[in-house]
Every structure is written in structure tokens, then in C-alpha cells.
Amino acid sequence: MLGDGECRLANLDGGGRPGRGENPRTGEQRHTSTAYLTMVAVDDEGKPMPVPPLRTESETEDRRQREAELRRQNRLAEREQILSNRSKRD
DSSP states (O other): OTTOOOOOOOOSSSSOOOOEEEOTTTOOEEEOOOOOOOOOOBOTTSOBOOOOOOOOOSHHHHHHHHHHHHHHHHHHHHHHHHHHHHHHHO
């Protein structure tokens, strides 16, 4: 809901911190999943608003930001393709 807060532990690169699975018998941990989330800043009226650009501080953060932008471009291109195909059939 608008105005509700949510707490997440994540790397800010357009994605999230890798998930870890733990074997309860051995305690061994391993990477199990990766998720990329898109958060949208909204103003008091609930409309999307711009945010300052992300300031990276390492080569890893630079790479993650580039990869996040590539995922965004791919997602938008896929959305456009879906919508244009949808209108041809309807």
C-alpha cells in the first residue's frame, strides 16, 4: 500500500543480494537463487518521480549498473514486442 514501508537486504544495482540455501544437517551454504527487483519512487500523489543517479564506488558496482541497464533495455524491448503483437491479433 502507498506509504507502507518495506525492509529488504540487497545490493543496489537494480537487483538483489544472492540467495543462500543452507543444508540443515551440515550447515553448508550455497547460492540458490538470484532476483532482480525494480523499485519505483513515487511522490505524495502516488505518481512515479525521478531519483538521483546511482553513484558507483567500485568496478563491481559499475559492472552491476551496466548489467542492470541492459536488463531494463531488454525488458522494455520485450514489453514493446508483446504489446505490438497483442494489438495485431485483437
